[in-house]
Amino acid sequence: MTPLPRTDPLRGFLQTLLIAACLWAVAAVLLFFVVPGIETFPRVLLFSECVGLTMVAIVVFLRRTRQFARFSPTARWLLIALVALPGGYFIGHQIAFILLGESMQMVGHRAISFIPIVFTLLVGGFGLHYYATREQLAAEAAQRAEAQRLAVESQLRLLRTQLEPHMLFNTLANVRSLVREDVDRAETMIDQLIVYLRSALVASQTEAVALSREFAQLRAYLDIMALRMGPRLSYRLSLPPALEDTLVPPMLLQPLVENAIKHGLEPKVGAGRIDVEATLHDAFIELRVSDSGLGLPADGGLDAQGAPASTRYGLQHVRDRLRAAYGDAASLRLERRTPAGVSAVIHLPR
Structure with a gap:
């Protein structure tokens, strides 16, 4: 980090x-x-x-x-x-x-x-x-900073205890239905679930992980979701070699990807796409999670940072973790995409 x-x-x-x-x-x-x-x-x-x-x-x-x-x-x-x-x-x-x-x-x-x-x-x-x-x-x-960091980490652990069992049960239910219909897909889903859970275990025991490990965990998660959603979900991960060893808080991008699927792609009719990109700039590192989902609401149901109420908790959780790790040197913002979709953009200090 x-x-x-x-x-x-x-x-x-x-x-x-x-x-x-x-x-x-x-x-x-x-x-x-x-x-x-x-x-x-x-x-x-x-x-x-x-x-x-x-x-x-x-x-x-x-x-x-x-x-x-x-x-x-x-x-x-x-x-x-x-x-x-x-x-x-x-x-x-x-x-x-x-x-x-x-x-x-x-x-x-x-x-x-x-x-x-x-x-x-x-x-x-x-x-x-x-x-x-x-x-x-x-x-x-x-x-005070240490107390805030510990509070954010405890929230992260609580979030893991809430999300991982939910995801695990849904994935196991999918595996159970696939065992009789498509053994190869069932084996692939189990393999990706093992990778995801192993990465989540490592993340729960450390305060920082390399971006390469963060992207590996996202790939396993998105592979699982792609097997569950079928052709409705495609994705692309882009991590330059120069940023592979950059340290970030563990599971930093996970809530953003989950928001993109839950609030952007799952309610949408038809296929959707998620792009996760890391870019090195002169003064900062940019992490961008983009989706082609429903996008931000057109009415006034947004908070001060432009986030809809339904995604507010996940975004605030990411902001709290950024503040605990980097102070005011890091930021998170949402951008509307054309013709539809949302980009969650994180800027980290170099």
Whole structure:
């Protein structure tokens, strides 16, 4: 499955440094005006940036230390503050002295140094509070996303328990009638049923499958439906070799194919066709399930996404799974076909 976009660690670290540099630059300006005559502004700015960026480096180092990972988030950030604030103040000053070509010396022994110390603690504490809050919000967002994913997967399992027995019983009933009339067709239906059930079993045990396996399961399903519907159903599956190993949520296309048969082809008089195509574009991957069935209703019985009420649950289920797997990077829409039929189009990020 194409994963949700993640922040590159180096890019995130550089972004943190940039934010910290801006914060400590503002702090240097404030300190320069709050304590007139303390130092020249370039010198105050240099000391401020050295102290602030040293604190950031200490925080990043401690957060990657295994010992700190054992503590609760609150205790972890308190310990980080106890180490980073004084450590950043004293080590940052020594770095600034080195950059200025001066001899390293103790800081904080003069009365005038009391205000910079307090100011540094306040600014550093504010920065730590900001990042601790941001980490907590990110953790809560990750928990909500995981809960949504689990809810969607539980819905998928429920959908399987509802659909597979229904399909299995209908198929076995067809096999029973074919055993006496057409043994070869009965054997073919049993073979395709085995392939379908094996694929469904694999899909129930994983969070992502290759498109080649997804199309193999669809082929087995459509072969079974073609044997049941006879000449009323024909189909075509098109999967380019470049997309065969692309990972997608299991049984992603199954509800769309079932909708096409149930609401498009079965109520229609005469023959119908289903085309399932995967196409690679520059910015996305397109999965398209098209049918030549009755099409969308001409009246206003559509939802906000253009779906008739009868197919709303299956489409919403697919949308929920796309959102859980890809966030806002994936989409599903319906298109009317000419002269009749519907295309369900999924766009996935590359």
